[in-house]
Amino acid sequence: MARxxxxxxxxxxxxxxxxxxRLFVEKGVDNTSLKDIAREAGISPGTLFYHYxxxxxxxxxxxxxxxxxxxxxxxxxxxAAHTQTEPSQIFAVVLKTIIGDEVRGKLHLYxxxxxxSRDPAVRERFLQKYREWQTMIESGIEPFVAGxxxxxxxxxxxxxxLDGLVLQSILGVKDIPLEQIAERFAASxxx
Amino acid sequence: MARxxxxxxxxxxxxxxxxxxRLFVEKGVDNTSLKDIAREAGISPGTLFYHYxxxxxxxxxxxxxxxxxxxxxxxxxxxAAHTQTEPSQIFAVVLKTIIGDEVRGKLHLYxxxxxxSRDPAVRERFLQKYREWQTMIESGIEPFVAGxxxxxxxxxxxxxxLDGLVLQSILGVKDIPLEQIAERFAASxxx
Amino acid sequence: MARxxxxxxxxxxxxxxxxxxRLFVEKGVDNTSLKDIAREAGISPGTLFYHYxxxxxxxxxxxxxxxxxxxxxxxxxxxAAHTQTEPSQIFAVVLKTIIGDEVRGKLHLYxxxxxxSRDPAVRERFLQKYREWQTMIESGIEPFVAGxxxxxxxxxxxxxxLDGLVLQSILGVKDIPLEQIAERFAASxxx
Amino acid sequence: MARxxxxxxxxxxxxxxxxxxRLFVEKGVDNTSLKDIAREAGISPGTLFYHYxxxxxxxxxxxxxxxxxxxxxxxxxxxAAHTQTEPSQIFAVVLKTIIGDEVRGKLHLYxxxxxxSRDPAVRERFLQKYREWQTMIESGIEPFVAGxxxxxxxxxxxxxxLDGLVLQSILGVKDIPLEQIAERFAASxxx
DNA sequence: GATGAATGAGTTTTCATTCAT
DNA sequence: AATGAATGAAAACTCATTCAT
Numbered sequence: 001m002a003r004x005x006x007x008x009x010x011x012x013x014x015x016x017x018x019x020x021x022r023l024f025v026e027k028g029v030d031n032t033s034l035k036d037i038a039r040e041a042g043i044s045p046g047t048l049f050y051h052y053x054x055x056x057x058x059x060x061x062x063x064x065x066x067x068x069x070x071x072x073x074x075x076x077x078x079x080a081a082h083t084q085t086e087p088s089q090i091f092a093v094v095l096k097t098i099i100g101d102e103v104r105g106k107l108h109l110y111x112x113x114x115x116x117s118r119d120p121a122v123r124e125r126f127l128q129k130y131r132e133w134q135t136m137i138e139s140g141i142e143p144f145v146a147g148x149x150x151x152x153x154x155x156x157x158x159x160x161x162l163d164g165l166v167l168q169s170i171l172g173v174k175d176i177p178l179e180q181i182a183e184r185f186a187a188s189x190x191x
Numbered sequence: 192m193a194r195x196x197x198x199x200x201x202x203x204x205x206x207x208x209x210x211x212x213r214l215f216v217e218k219g220v221d222n223t224s225l226k227d228i229a230r231e232a233g234i235s236p237g238t239l240f241y242h243y244x245x246x247x248x249x250x251x252x253x254x255x256x257x258x259x260x261x262x263x264x265x266x267x268x269x270x271a272a273h274t275q276t277e278p279s280q281i282f283a284v285v286l287k288t289i290i291g292d293e294v295r296g297k298l299h300l301y302x303x304x305x306x307x308s309r310d311p312a313v314r315e316r317f318l319q320k321y322r323e324w325q326t327m328i329e330s331g332i333e334p335f336v337a338g339x340x341x342x343x344x345x346x347x348x349x350x351x352x353l354d355g356l357v358l359q360s361i362l363g364v365k366d367i368p369l370e371q372i373a374e375r376f377a378a379s380x381x382x
Numbered sequence: 383m384a385r386x387x388x389x390x391x392x393x394x395x396x397x398x399x400x401x402x403x404r405l406f407v408e409k410g411v412d413n414t415s416l417k418d419i420a421r422e423a424g425i426s427p428g429t430l431f432y433h434y435x436x437x438x439x440x441x442x443x444x445x446x447x448x449x450x451x452x453x454x455x456x457x458x459x460x461x462a463a464h465t466q467t468e469p470s471q472i473f474a475v476v477l478k479t480i481i482g483d484e485v486r487g488k489l490h491l492y493x494x495x496x497x498x499s500r501d502p503a504v505r506e507r508f509l510q511k512y513r514e515w516q517t518m519i520e521s522g523i524e525p526f527v528a529g530x531x532x533x534x535x536x537x538x539x540x541x542x543x544l545d546g547l548v549l550q551s552i553l554g555v556k557d558i559p560l561e562q563i564a565e566r567f568a569a570s571x572x573x
Numbered sequence: 574m575a576r577x578x579x580x581x582x583x584x585x586x587x588x589x590x591x592x593x594x595r596l597f598v599e600k601g602v603d604n605t606s607l608k609d610i611a612r613e614a615g616i617s618p619g620t621l622f623y624h625y626x627x628x629x630x631x632x633x634x635x636x637x638x639x640x641x642x643x644x645x646x647x648x649x650x651x652x653a654a655h656t657q658t659e660p661s662q663i664f665a666v667v668l669k670t671i672i673g674d675e676v677r678g679k680l681h682l683y684x685x686x687x688x689x690s691r692d693p694a695v696r697e698r699f700l701q702k703y704r705e706w707q708t709m710i711e712s713g714i715e716p717f718v719a720g721x722x723x724x725x726x727x728x729x730x731x732x733x734x735l736d737g738l739v740l741q742s743i744l745g746v747k748d749i750p751l752e753q754i755a756e757r758f759a760a761s762x763x764x
Numbered sequence: 765g766a767t768g769a770a771t772g773a774g775t776t777t778t779c780a781t782t783c784a785t
Numbered sequence: 786a787a788t789g790a791a792t793g794a795a796a797a798c799t800c801a802t803t804c805a806t
Contacts, residue, residue: 008768008769008770009768009769012769012770027308028304028307028308028309030221030222030308031308031309033795033796033797034796034797034798035795035796035797043770043771044770044771044772045771045772045797045798046770046771046772046773046799046800047769047770047771049797049798049799049800050768050769050770050771051769053798053799054797054798055797055798106307109300109303109304109307110304110308112300112358112361112362113219113300113301113304114219115362116219116297116300116361116362117218117219117222117301123362123363126362127362127363127364130359130362130364152368153368153371153372153375154375156359156367156368156372157352157372157375157376159355159359160351160352160354160355160356160358160359160372161348161351161352161355162355163351163354163355163358163359164350164351164352164353164354164355164358165351167303167351167354167355167358168321168347168350168351168354170303170307171303171306171307171314171317171318171321172314172315172318173318173321176347177343177344177347180344181344181347181348184344184345184348184379185348185379187379188375188376188378188379200786203786203787224778224779224780225779225780225781226778226779226780234787234788235787235788235789236779236780236781236788236789236790237782237783237787237788237789237790238786238787238788238789240780240781240782241786241787241788242786244781245780245781246779246780246781390765391765394765394766410686410687410689412603413603415799415800415801416800416801416802417799417800417801425766425767426766426767426768427767427768427769427801427802428766428767428768428769428803428804429765429766429767429768431801431802431803432765432766432767433765435802436801436802437800437801437802488689491682491685491686491689492686494682494740494743494744495601495682495683495686497744498601498679498682498743498744499600499601499603499604499683500601500604505744505745508744509744509745509746512741512744512746534750535750535753535754535757536757538741538749538750538754539734539754539757539758541737541741542733542734542736542737542738542740542741543730543733543734543737544737545733545736545737545740545741546732546733546734546735546736546737546740547733549685549733549736549737549740550703550729550732550733550736552685552689553685553688553689553696553699553700553703554696554700555700555703558729559725559726559729562726563726563729563730563733566726566727566730566761567730567761569761570757570758570760570761581789581790581791582789582790585790585791606774606775606776607775607776607777608774608775608776616791616792617791617792617793618776618777618792618793619778619779619791619792619793619794620790620791620792622776622777622778622779623789623790623791623792624790626777626778627776627777628775628776628777
């Protein structure tokens with residue numbers, strides 16, 4: 001009954017998040033001023049501070065939204081994995097999807113940087129998300145990897161490869177052979 | 192090449208680099224002011240500017256020094272790899288060495304952040320280093336992996352795992368099973 | 383005079399005054415934002431402005447209410463003074479009552495600060511109140527002090543002592559010997 | 574050997590303190606912006622922050638200087654008191670000196686307000702100063718008041734009267750009969 | 765009467781950089 | 786080589802006030 005009306009405020013908040021994400025990616029978190037974000041969102045600096053009373057708070061929410069999206073992507077992938085028979089195809093898809101999204105990747109990197117240097121609370125949240133993601137990957141590879149322990153290690157390696165490739169891709173490494181990496185990874189499961 | 196005469200000036204420069212690296216790791220590049228660095232190095236801001244006429248220049252040198260160290264580590268490893276017979280041991284060593292050095296890891300991460308957000312020239316330098324490092328890894332795994340193409344992909348995957356694990360380790364992921372990851376990776380070479 | 387119809391509006395106004403007084407005491411007038419006051423009063427900033435169309439107006443009313451209370455206290459005291467025979471007891475009572483109320487004391491101090499720095503009109507009101515209070519004290523000491531002139535000076539000294547002790551008490555001076563001060567003051571009347 | 578050269582910095586600091594004191598008195602602490610102070614001192618905002626890295630720090634030093642001056646005044650008075658024979662004259666002098674200095678009085682009031690609302694450390698310092706001042710007054714009245722206990726109470730009452738009259742004077746109470754107040758106070762010592 | 769989102773001018777604060785000594 | 790005081794432009798942040806609903 002309550003929580004039905006999407007007051008203007010919610011729209012404004014979303015437009016702030018969108019503007020902030022875009023600018024963070026484009027110029028980096030520290031090179032993006034709150035004035036920039038306000039301008040991009042089409043509001044006044046005062047309005048920005050009405051919704052986010054500090055830059056940290058805004059970064060927190062941007063991070064949250066980013067997390068949710070990564071989680072959603074992995075969730076979709078894990079579901080798809082159970083209906084597929086060819087592991088290498090499954091890996092290729094997630095690699096392409098996550099690494100291919102440069103915007104998301106940059107954001108991820110910046111947020112990690114922020115998380116590490118600034119707020120212990122933010123770092124803790126990141127950590128929890130990583131655990132979640134690892135669990136989701138474990139679930140995704142369940143059809144192909146037997147043994148809890150082996151699955152755990154495999155998932156962590158896969159997550160590392162993901163992060164590492166995201167990083168290289170952001171830096172501008174060209175022609176990352178995603179197909180072949182996926183194949184090799186799939187092959188390595190068969191030992 | 193480019194080896195200057197040792198003088199007080201060189202010592203001061205090194206103390207600046209040391210202080211800057213320490214503070215970059217502790218608080219992030221953007222949250223470290225030149226005043227901070229000067230104080231940490233025991234000099235005045237004026238002196239800092241005598242040696243580095245801009246912050247970018249200083250970051251450039253810090254990055255350079257960091258690059259040299261990573262390169263040296265990989266070089267040592269590649270050499271050792273050729274004298275070893277057990278691949279999993281070889282991988283375990285480099286994983287432990289590089290991931291275990293939290294300070295270096297953080298610096299690496301921050302510098303990438305810098306490179307991505309600021310200077311295209313700096314980014315290009317990073318890119319070149321990554322190519323170098325990949326080549327070195329390729330050389331390190333030569334005894335165990337046949338085929339140029341396969342070696343290339345393997346090296347890139349290994350580099351990704353390295354970066355990914357560094358990232359996780361910095362974030363605070365505990366009990367990363369380096370031994371088992373090394374083993375799995377070694378096993379995957381045998382296909 | 384000026385007694386309006388009791389309605390929700392009047393209750394809201396009072397809750398605003400109460401909240402404002404509390405926060406002024408807690409954080410000082412200038413460090414209290416209207417948003418703070420609205421939150422404390424359980425209303426929205428908009429509602430606050432419906433009742434008080436400026437911060438000055440609100441301060442004005444808070445001051446007014448404070449004045450009324452001090453006046454009432456002194457009035458009660460002056461009446462009691464006429465039925466008592468022991469001057470030192472009479473003084474002790476008013477000292478304890480007024481100085482003991484830390485909240486009121488702080489408010490008094492802040493409002494004086496406001497009056498002095500901001501509005502000459504508010505300062506004039508304060509001045510009139512002080513004259514009133516002095517007159518009331520003169521009336522209170524009438525039974526014990528002969529001579530208009532002497533009474534005037536005595537009242538002013540008494541008022542000064544009151545303010546001075548309020549100030550010390552707010553600052554946190556411990557163990558103010560109110561009884562002895564009252565005694566000394568009573569004794570000084572006998573010259 | 575060291576501490577001899579009055580570098581420019583010291584002069585600038587003093588000019589900041591002077592400007593700040595003047596403006597605090599004129600417009601109140603909270604109504605004085607740091608830009609105002611910088612302009613009044615003839616420096617840039619940046620320079621102000623070179624010397625005082627926060628407004629609190631500046632207020633702290635202004636307070637310090639103010640304290641020192643009040644202390645010096647009381648010290649002078651206490652010395653003079655020992656060479657005088659007419660107590661009422663001695664009191665009249667200190668009352669006139671301290672109350673007559675409107676600038677100092679206003680500053681005193683503002684600083685108390687600040688001390689009470691903001692920083693517990695500042696409040697503690699204020700408290701210690703009050704104890705010092707009371708001791709100095711005790712020393713000043715030593716020739717006329719016998720008995721430690723009585724001297725203590727008398728000094729506290731005198732300090733209260735001082736504060737109270739300063740407050741009234743700042744508010745604009747006219748024609749404070751300082752002579753008569755001094756006389757009455759002197760007379761009260763003879764009980 | 766009441767709301768709460770929006771505003772923008774103002775404040776404190778930061779900091780890379782310059783420069784006279 | 787080295788100093789540290791000085792700078793100003795830009796950042797983050799505050800808040801009294803307005804107004805459509």
